Amino acid sequence: MIKILKQHYEIEEKSRRLFKIHIKKEEFLKTLNFIGLNSNFITLSQITCTDWIEDEVFTLNYILTTEQRDKNLMIALSIPREGKESKLPTLLYLFPQAEVMERDLHEMYGIEFIGNKTLFDFALENWNTTPPLRREFDTLAYVNEQFDFRKGREDNRDVKVETKRRRAEAKKLKAKKEVKK
C-alpha cells in the first residue's frame, strides 16, 4: 500500500509503521480523497495541531490508520495562523469522527473548518478571548485578570519571599540561643 502511495507522494518513513506525507493546503482534499479511496488507510484517528508562532503558521497532522491498525500515516500541512487562508474544509463527509476533532481544534486554536456546523463550545464555556492553545495566550495573565483570590486568602504571600523571611527568623533565633549559652 505504501508502495502505491510512494508513486504519488514523497513519503517520509519515520519508523517501520509510521509514515508522513507533507502536502500543500491546496492539495488537501484531493490527497485525502485519493488516499481514502485508493489505500487501506481507512480510519481518521487524530487531527493534531502545533502552533509555530515564529513562522506564523499552524502545522496540522491528519493521522490515518489502516484497517488492520498496524500502520499510521501522518498527512502534514501548514496553514497561516490568521486571515482567509487559515480556513480548512471539514472532513465530516469522509469521517464522522472528524466532527469532534475539528470542534476541539476550533476551540483551542480558532481554526475554522468550512462545512462543519457544530463548531460550538467543546470543553470551554463562553470563551471570548484568545483560543487557549495559541502560543500568545498567557495563562497566568488570564487567570490574574479573570479571577480574584477567595475571601480569607488576603494574607496570601509570595512563597519565595516567605521562605526567605522564615529562614532569616530561624537564623536570628539560633544566634540568640548561642549568645545565651
Added chain:
Amino acid sequence: MIAKDNRVIKIFHGPQHPGITGNMSVELDLVGETIQKARTHVGYLHRGFEKLIERRTIIQAFTIVCRICVPEPDPNEENFARAIEGLAGIEISHRAKYIRVMVLEMARVAAQMLWMGGQSGSVGLGTVAQWSIYDRDLILDLFEELTGGRVYHMYIYPGGVRRELPDGFLERLGKVLDHIEEKMPQYDALFFENSTFKKRAIGVGIIDKDLALKEGLVGQALRGCGIKRDVRKDNPYLVYDELDFDIPTFEGCDVYARAMVRRAEIKESVKILRQVIQKMPKEGEIMQKIPKHRKFKIPKDDILVSTESARGEFNYYMAGDGTEKIRRMQVKGPSLIHGFTLLEKLLVNEELSNVAMIMNSLGICPPEIER
C-alpha cells in the same frame, strides 16, 4: 425542562449523577423513557494539561501526564516516555521493557476491576463492586510498594523505570495473581453469568459492526463486535511480541459482549504477568543514561506513539523544537470518539435507565477528553 408541546423532556444526565463515568454530562431529549437525542458535554474537569506541558521541562511534564486519566495513569506514562525516547533516540534495556510490561498489565487488571465495580453498580449489583474494589486494592498495594504511589505512580520515565523491584516483589505479585484467578469463577457467578445483568445487557447499546473500524472505535467497542484489534499485537511495543497471549473477541456488539471481552482480558493479563515473572531478565540497567533534566533538549521532530490501555488504543502525538520544553503534546484516548461520536449515536432509542450502563461499557474517561 418540559417543552411547549408537553411531550419532549430535556434532562441532564450528570455531571453529578452517580451512574456517570466521571465529570461529564449527557443532555438527553426524552419522550417518556425513550431517548430521542443525546448530546455530550465535557469541560467540568478541564485542567489544561496540554497547555501546561508546553511550558515545562520533561521532568516537570512527567508529573502531569499520569493525571490525564485517573483510573489509568500508566499508559499515559508509557506513551510520554516512549515519545521522548523516540524523539531523542534512546533505547531502553530489555529488563526495563519487561518491568514496564509488568506495570502496564498490573494497571490493566486494576482498571478492569474498577470497571467491574462501575458496570455492576450501573445495573444495581452493588456487591460486585465491593469485591472488585478489594481485589483492585491488592494490586494498588503492589504499586505502592514498587512506586510509592497507589493511584499515580510516576514510575515509567524516559530512559527506563525509576526504581528497581523490591526483594520478593515478583513472588508477591504471583500470589495476587493466584488470588485473582481463584476469584474469577466467583465473579462469573455473581456478575458475568448473573441473569439480572444478562437481561439488562444483552441486546443493549448495539454498535454497528460495519462502521466500527472506519469510525475509529477502539478496545472493547471493537473486540465486542468480533473485530480483533489490539495495539499490543498490531503494532507491538516493548516486549509484547515475545509474549504469548490472545486477543479475546466476542460477538454481539452489545454491552454484554463488551463485558465478556473484559472478563477474558483479565485472564490474558494474568497470563502475560505470569510469563513476565518467568522471563524477566535478572540483570540489566533499569534506567539508561540520559541528559541532565535541565539540559535534556528535545530534537526538532515529531512522533506518534500508541499504547493499548485497558479501554483501548491511547495515542500521543509529540513535537519537539530543539529546546528543553515540549513544543506540543496532543493526547487522544479512547474516550474522545466513544464519548461523543459513538455515545451520542448509541443512546438514541435507548431507555433512560440504560444510559449509565452503556457509558460504562464504552470505558469513557472524561478527563482524557478535555485534558
